[in-house]
Amino acid sequence: DTGVSQDPRHKITKRGQNVTFRCDPISEHNRLYWYRQTLGQGPEFLTYFQNEAQLEKSRLLSDRFSAERPKGSFSTLEIQRTEQGDSAMYLCASSLGADYNEQFFGPGTRLTVL
Amino acid sequence: GQNIDQPTEMTATEGAIVQINCTYQTSGFNGLFWYQQHAGEAPTFLSYNVLDGLEEKGRFSSFLSRSKGYSYLLLKELQMKDSASYLCAVIMTNAGKSTFGDGTTLTVKP
Numbered sequence: 001d002t003g004v005s006q007d008p009r010h011k012i013t014k015r016g017q018n019v020t021f022r023c024d025p026i027s028e029h030n031r032l033y034w035y036r037q038t039l040g041q042g043p044e045f046l047t048y049f050q051n052e053a054q055l056e057k058s059r060l061l062s063d064r065f066s067a068e069r070p071k072g073s074f075s076t077l078e079i080q081r082t083e084q085g086d087s088a089m090y091l092c093a094s095s096l097g098a099d100y101n102e103q104f105f106g107p108g109t110r111l112t113v114l
Numbered sequence: 115g116q117n118i119d120q121p122t123e124m125t126a127t128e129g130a131i132v133q134i135n136c137t138y139q140t141s142g143f144n145g146l147f148w149y150q151q152h153a154g155e156a157p158t159f160l161s162y163n164v165l166d167g168l169e170e171k172g173r174f175s176s177f178l179s180r181s182k183g184y185s186y187l188l189l190k191e192l193q194m195k196d197s198a199s200y201l202c203a204v205i206m207t208n209a210g211k212s213t214f215g216d217g218t219t220l221t222v223k224p
Contacts (some may be wrong), residue, residue: 028126033212041216042118042214043214044204044214045211048211092192101144103147103212104159108156
C-alpha cells in the first residue's frame with residue numbers, strides 16, 4: 001500500500017497520560033500536515049512540515065502538543081498530559097508540494113481520553 | 115479569522131443532480147478543494163479549482179468565483195454511495211496551509 005499510513009488506528013488513554021502517534025506519508029511527498037477532527041466538524045489544521053522543517057503551528061494548539069519529522073519522512077505527534085477535550089480523530093495528510101497541493105489523507109488515529 | 119460556510123445537511127434522490135454551495139472569507143487564497151468523507155473514514159480528494167470557472171470530472175463538477183468568494187460542487191446521476199459528507203477547503207498559502215468548512219452531509223434516498 002503506497003498511501004498515507006497512521007499508527008495506531010485507535011488509542012484509549014487515561015487523562016494525564018502522554019500519547020504519541022505516527023504518520024508515514026507517501027514516499028515522494030515532501031509536505032506533511034496534521035489535523036484534528038471532531039464529530040460534525042471539518043478537519044482543523046494543527047501543523048505542517050516541509051521536509052523536516054516545521055513551518056507553522058496553529059495558535060489554537062497548546063504547548064502540550066508537539067510534532068516532529070526528524071528525517072523528512074515519517075512524523076510523530078505527541079500530546080502530553082492528555083485532557084478529555086483532546087478526544088478526537090487525528091488525521092495526517094501529505095502532498096507533493098510545489099504546484100501540487102492535493103493532500104492525501106491517512107486513515108486517522110482515533111483518540112479517546114477517559 | 116478564516117470563515118468557510120456550507121449548508122449542514124442536504125437530501126436528494128437517486129439519479130438526480132445536487133449542488134452544494136460553499137462561501138469563504140480567508141486571509142489568503144491559493145486554491146479550493148472539495149473532499150468527500152464517508153462516516154468514520156478519511157477525506158478523499160474530489161476536485162481542485164484555482165482559476166474561475168467550471169472543472170468537470172466525470173459525475174462531479176466544481177465551480178469557482180474568486181471575486182465572490184464562492185464555489186459549488188455539482189453531483190450528477192446521484193448514487194446511493196454518494197451519501198457522505200462533502201468538505202470545502204481553501205488553500206491559503208503556497209505551502210498548502212488549508213482551512214476546511216464543517217462539511218455538508220448529503221443523504222441520497224431511493
